[in-house]
Amino acid sequence: MTSTDPVVAVRGLTKSYDGRVVVDHLDLDVRAGEVVGLIGANGAGKTTAVECIQGLRRPDGGTIRVLGLDPVRDAGTLRPLIGSQLQSSGLPDRLRVAEAVELFSGRRARDGDALLERFGLGHRRRYAFGTMSGGERQRLFLVLALLNQPRLVILDELTQGLDPAARREVWSAVSQLRDAGTTVLLVTHELDEAEELCERVVAMRAGQVLDAGTPAELVARHASWATVRFALPAGRAADAMATLRALPGVTDVARHGDQVTVHGDRAVIAHTGAWLLGRGRVPNDLRVEVPDLETALLALLDAPVDARLDAPHDLTGAA
Numbered sequence: 412m413t414s415t416d417p418v419v420a421v422r423g424l425t426k427s428y429d430g431r432v433v434v435d436h437l438d439l440d441v442r443a444g445e446v447v448g449l450i451g452a453n454g455a456g457k458t459t460a461v462e463c464i465q466g467l468r469r470p471d472g473g474t475i476r477v478l479g480l481d482p483v484r485d486a487g488t489l490r491p492l493i494g495s496q497l498q499s500s501g502l503p504d505r506l507r508v509a510e511a512v513e514l515f516s517g518r519r520a521r522d523g524d525a526l527l528e529r530f531g532l533g534h535r536r537r538y539a540f541g542t543m544s545g546g547e548r549q550r551l552f553l554v555l556a557l558l559n560q561p562r563l564v565i566l567d568e569l570t571q572g573l574d575p576a577a578r579r580e581v582w583s584a585v586s587q588l589r590d591a592g593t594t595v596l597l598v599t600h601e602l603d604e605a606e607e608l609c610e611r612v613v614a615m616r617a618g619q620v621l622d623a624g625t626p627a628e629l630v631a632r633h634a635s636w637a638t639v640r641f642a643l644p645a646g647r648a649a650d651a652m653a654t655l656r657a658l659p660g661v662t663d664v665a666r667h668g669d670q671v672t673v674h675g676d677r678a679v680i681a682h683t684g685a686w687l688l689g690r691g692r693v694p695n696d697l698r699v700e701v702p703d704l705e706t707a708l709l710a711l712l713d714a715p716v717d718a719r720l721d722a723p724h725d726l727t728g729a730a
């Protein structure tokens with residue numbers, strides 16, 4: 412493996428359960444230092460794919476290389492090089508934090524105490540797992556995933572069931588990994604999480620990749636509209652309608668009293684802004700709404716199956 416080879420390279424991965432195909436010719440690359448998110452509907456095959464990547468499941472077809480190794484054939488060599496927190500992670504309730512760190516420490520283990528401090532768990536060393544909050548547990552799983560200085564970290568539904576504050580804590584911990592250049596493959600349903608943490612996302616449906624790119628690229632490709640809202644002084648809104656409709660990119664203009672809504676492609680933001688400036692006054696209540704990754708994914712999942720074949724994008728994300 413050379414320094415430019417992807418950390419994870421999956422080609423044509425297929426996996427069936429009881430004759431039902433759940434991963435269908437999946438291609439996926441994760442390059443060194445990238446945080447890549449696997450997103451998609453329930454049952455899209457995300458967990459199965461990462462389990463194959465970890466060597467926990469044997470693929471039916473295709474090839475997988477992780478750090479240049481085959482996850483099944485080279486399982487012994489690869490296991491210490493991957494740090495993982497899986498959907499099914501759990502620890503005995505009575506196990507103390509320090510004991511868990513000791514138990515999981517391998518030959519390559521770094522200073523567990525320093526890691527606990529880094530993730531805000533230094534004061535919890537003597538606490539039993541069963542007494543910890545959801546956010547603390549997930550941060551402990553992150554500590555355990557990182558303990559043996561893995562070359563790849565795999566996180567599956569890391570913040571599922573956490574309250575907003577605990578999610579933020581865990582996000583901040585993952586951001587630290589990203590900033591430190593750790594290679595992370597993240598499975599998530601939380602699209603705000605993917606937008607916050609992932610440099611690249613891979614959207615899956617029915618075992619196949621629908622599209623891949625930065626969150627902004629996916630939004631631009633599948634939800635490229637914008638809506639601008641503002642109020643015009645009493646009586647002026649009606650006159651403005653025809654002018655606004657003629658602006659480039661505008662597909663719809665609506666008026667409720669003095670409230671005006673202009674809808675269209677992204678160019679609408681600039682043209683409506685320029686028109687307002689040209690009138691000499693920017694309304695105080697000017698608002699712009701643009702879709703997020705969730706809207707883009709919903710549009711993508713709704714698209715007919717063959718629409719993805721029109722997408723000229725490299726689904727592995729290779730440069």
Ligand SMILES: Nc1ncnc2c1ncn2[C@@H]1O[C@H](COP(=O)(O)OP(=O)(O)OP(=O)(O)O)[C@@H](O)[C@H]1O
Nearest residue numbers: 428429433451452453454455456457458459460600
């Ligand atoms: N061990 C198994 N035996 C039989 N079917 C399975 C098994 N594991 C998963 N499946 C099925 O395979 C399909 C894909 O599941 P998988 O967990 O990989 O999807 P996912 O995208 O991770 O879903 P979720 O987001 O709900 O976790 C689902 O229909 C699931 O029920």
